[in-house]
Amino acid sequence: MKTVTILVPAYNEEAVLGQLYDRLKIVMNGIPSYNFELLFVNDGSQDNTLSIIKSMRMRDERVSYVDLSRNFGKEIAMIAGLDHAAGDAVIIIDADLQDPPELIPEMIYYWEQGYDDVYAKRKSRTGETWLKKWTSSAYYKVLQKMTRIPIQENTGDFRLLDRRCVEALKQLREAQRYTKGMFSWIGYNKKEILFDRDPRAAGETKWNYGKLMDLAIEGITSFTTTPLRLSALFGCVISFFAFMFMIWIIVKTLLIGDPVAGYPSLMTIILFLGGIQLISLGIIGEYLGRIFNETKNRPLYFVDEYNNERALNQENHKVEKRTCVHQ
Structure with a gap:
């Protein structure tokens, strides 16, 4: 029997974990032809998230967990989960139940038809403000024009990935990650399914506009150098008009005798x-900062505990062990 890993990044999700587990259990029990691994990645939660996950594991042997040493962010939590996932396919789903677990059987169906990446696209986004919807739509339009990679609009991390997609993503070890773009970058055979996104089941969203802005900048700087080219082009255009204006001032002063405008102009x-110079330096600084962070070559994360076992301070120790077992 094939194994499917359901990967759930979790950060302060104590209010919704019970509902999530109940709905996932119904889905898993409804597909007896597969083995399931329900893998939680606790991303440094400050509430009772970890203790709830441990109690689930005591009741259900299908539940596994990775407890990170601190909060590294969702993007890092996902790669930590992919590193530890044992399944032939991995389904990534958020803990807040905005993405319905009931779509999992359809994802598995298309996976069996030969698709490597079955991603869920939102038809509607219940519970989100018009400003968030508009800014999201505008951002993806801009990003799509700036990069040659086809970034999917209105899609999140809710998707099924075949093992070869997982192995491809595990090779991308960059510290500042934009996983939505990576899903497109690796390619492979993709299938879109549509769904209506529900409002958050419980708790509060961890995404404010500041974090969304950071993620947007990550997306742009990770997959295109267009801002650098635009700043250079803008500088050339301004220099050209400044030169023409200088010629005009000289000619007007020498031939017409019109005095040069003073302090205000x-x-x-x-x-x-x-x-303009500060904006250009800021754009260069964003890319330079990314180079600085990548050249440190630090591990992406550290694991504090994995399935009731204290982990060594080596990022790939458990990963290599799990990979050998899987092979």
């Missing part, structure tokens, strides 16, 4: 050019 031009 001079300050306007200086402040405008200074702002």
Whole structure:
């Protein structure tokens, strides 16, 4: 029998874990032709998330967990889960139940038809403000025009990945991650299914506009250098018009005798050019900061505990052990 791992990143999700487990248990029990591993990644939760997961494991041997040493963020939690997943396929789902577990049988069906990446696309986004919907739509339109990689719009992390997709993602060890783009970057045979996204079942969202802005910047700087090119192009255009304006001032002063404008126009031009320079330096700084972080070559995460066992401070110790067992 094939094994399917259901991967659930969790950060302070004590209010919703019971509902999530109940619905996932119904789904898993309804597909007896597969073995299931329900793998939780506790991303440094400060509430009772870990103790709830441990109690689930005591009742259900299908439950596994990876407890990270601190909060590393959802993107890192997902790669930690992929490193430890034992299944022939991995289904990533959020703990908040906005993505319905009842879609899992359909995902498995298409996987058996030969698709490697079965991703769920939202038809509607219940519970989200019009501003968040509009900014999300605008962001993906901009990102799509800036990169050559087809980034899927209105899709999240809810998807089924074949083992070869998982192995491909595990090779991408960059520290600053934009997993939604990585799903597209690795390629393979993809299948889209549509669903209506539900509001959050319980608890509070961990995504504020500041974190969403950080994620948007990660997406742009991870998959395109267009901002650097645009800043260079903008500088060339401004320099051209500045040169033409300089010629105009010289000609007007020498031939017509019109005095050169003074302080107000001079300050306007200086402040405008200074702002453009700071924007360009900021764009360069974003890319330079990414280079700085990547050259440190630090491990992506540390595991504090894995299935009731204290982990060594080696990122790949358990990963290598699980990989050998799987092979």
